Amino acid sequence: MSSLNLLLGNTVSPLSYLHRPINFRTGSFSFQSNGGRVLACANVEEVRAQDSAKLGLGVSSKKVMEDDSRFLVGTYARTPLVLSSGKACKVFDPEGREYLDMTSGIAVNALGHGDPDWVRAVTGQATILAHVSNIFYTLPQVELAKRLVGCSFADRVFFSNSGTEANEAAIKFARKFQRFSHPDGQEAPMEFISFSNSFHGRTMGALALTSKEHYRTPFQPVMPGVTFLEYGDIDAARELIQSGNIAAVFVEPIQGEGGIYSATKEFLQSLRAACDDSGSLLVYDEVQCGLGRTGYLWAHEAYDVYPDMMTLAKPLAGGLPIGAVLVTERVASAINYGDHGSTFAGGPLICTAATAVLDKISNPSFLASVSKKGNYLKQMLIQKLGGNSHVREVRGLGLIVGIELDVSASPLVGACQKSGLLILTAGKGNVVRLVPPLIISEQELERAVEIMLECLPVLDESNSN
Numbered sequence: 001m002s003s004l005n006l007l008l009g010n011t012v013s014p015l016s017y018l019h020r021p022i023n024f025r026t027g028s029f030s031f032q033s034n035g036g037r038v039l040a041c042a043n044v045e046e047v048r049a050q051d052s053a054k055l056g057l058g059v060s061s062k063k064v065m066e067d068d069s070r071f072l073v074g075t076y077a078r079t080p081l082v083l084s085s086g087k088a089c090k091v092f093d094p095e096g097r098e099y100l101d102m103t104s105g106i107a108v109n110a111l112g113h114g115d116p117d118w119v120r121a122v123t124g125q126a127t128i129l130a131h132v133s134n135i136f137y138t139l140p141q142v143e144l145a146k147r148l149v150g151c152s153f154a155d156r157v158f159f160s161n162s163g164t165e166a167n168e169a170a171i172k173f174a175r176k177f178q179r180f181s182h183p184d185g186q187e188a189p190m191e192f193i194s195f196s197n198s199f200h201g202r203t204m205g206a207l208a209l210t211s212k213e214h215y216r217t218p219f220q221p222v223m224p225g226v227t228f229l230e231y232g233d234i235d236a237a238r239e240l241i242q243s244g245n246i247a248a249v250f251v252e253p254i255q256g257e258g259g260i261y262s263a264t265k266e267f268l269q270s271l272r273a274a275c276d277d278s279g280s281l282l283v284y285d286e287v288q289c290g291l292g293r294t295g296y297l298w299a300h301e302a303y304d305v306y307p308d309m310m311t312l313a314k315p316l317a318g319g320l321p322i323g324a325v326l327v328t329e330r331v332a333s334a335i336n337y338g339d340h341g342s343t344f345a346g347g348p349l350i351c352t353a354a355t356a357v358l359d360k361i362s363n364p365s366f367l368a369s370v371s372k373k374g375n376y377l378k379q380m381l382i383q384k385l386g387g388n389s390h391v392r393e394v395r396g397l398g399l400i401v402g403i404e405l406d407v408s409a410s411p412l413v414g415a416c417q418k419s420g421l422l423i424l425t426a427g428k429g430n431v432v433r434l435v436p437p438l439i440i441s442e443q444e445l446e447r448a449v450e451i452m453l454e455c456l457p458v459l460d461e462s463n464s465n
Helices: 061-071 116-126 139-150 163-181 204-208 213-219 234-241 265-278 348-361 364-385 410-418 442-455 457-464
Strands: 002-008 022-024 027-034 037-044 085-087 090-092 098-101 156-160 191-195 226-229 246-251 281-285 309-312 323-327 391-397 400-405 424-426 431-434
Touching (some): 139 323, 156 163, 163 204, 163 246, 163 281, 163 309, 191 234, 226 234, 234 246, 234 265, 364 391, 364 400, 410 457
Parallel strands (some): 191 246, 281 309
Antiparallel strands (some): 002 037, 022 027, 027 037, 309 323, 400 431, 424 431
16 A cells, blocks of 8 residues: 655645545545645555556446446446556456457547557647637647648638537538528528438537437427438439528438448539539538548548538547538638637647647558558458358448448347457447447457457347347
8 A cells, every 4th residue: 555645735724624535546535624734645555457558447347337327327328348448459448358449439549549649749738738718829729720621622620529519510600601692681591401321410400410310309399491311312312402492411421320321422423513503512521431431531532522511520639529620711701700619629739639640640551551451351241241141231431341230230249349349330220330440450350350250140149039
């Protein structure tokens, strides 16, 4: 046991009466008054680990899950697994069990866990300046915006804190743009098009653009004026866009949550042409599929069809909260001071982390490696799993891959977890979603496929029950 005594020399009168024990890991922490001074004593049991990557918190998984159910609002149907540390493409629970991570925090940890360049960027900036708000200019925000503009179709950037916030901003920008484009009392189009299997977020505007009814129903009425069309239906989309009522069309070039469905070039081209003819804006949601996930820096580059706005989030800051809306000058010209804002968005710490991520992923050799590994993964899946009677299709681009089953994927996800592999579901629950860190090795991909192959019989067992 080690003992730590912290003496705070300043008088802190509000705490002079306080003696409140606080649980701290496996020891205890208490404040005691000492003649107007505060004496803080901590007895902390030293936690040792043979491997720093397996360092836990000295608390059992069972205890963490019990406390979660007691203290947190029950919005998550969590997997019964506590993760306490990670390194590269592996994560560990408090008991030291190792898991190969094919989820990367739902396509967030593109550089894996604890990337050295990312860690240096974050720790370095944290000692300089973390947050000042958007009342002031900061260099990291400007530098990140410069880089995003320099490697995309966009002319300007708005930063937010998440994907759903980015889509909320895009909704507001679309409506403001239409009002700006229809002066002198002309009636501006205010409605939106979204598509089947879409997911754009859980805040009220983005939720209104999300197709799954069970997400929207408990919170009705959501934002009105959204029409859902079949993903890929060129004729229906063209007809509705040409009605003149559509402010913007929101579409994911590759749908992640919806089941790993890819748009066709013809579909995106038709949306682009119809929007150009009618004055509607085309918005790409690349929150999950963007920033290198497909082997292209931006997923839409595979189609050579460009938007008016693009929303980003998940991988951009390597695990720290960020969102962004990339816009053309034409859209940006409609936005004035005070039209939108955020206290936290684009802070120096977050933007420094994001610059480190973007610099690494935008390297052509890095993107080429993602394409190569993605092709290798799909080939292995088709070869080793494709013959199983429950496997309908393997699809995707780069390292966003889906395996569609004719039964629920949940039993397979559970069996893989017990065997040391973490995977996700998508779609209607019958699609296995694979979105590993982009740094994953071919050997790790081989191991992941082997574990899935070994676990496939669980689908027969669950289907017979």
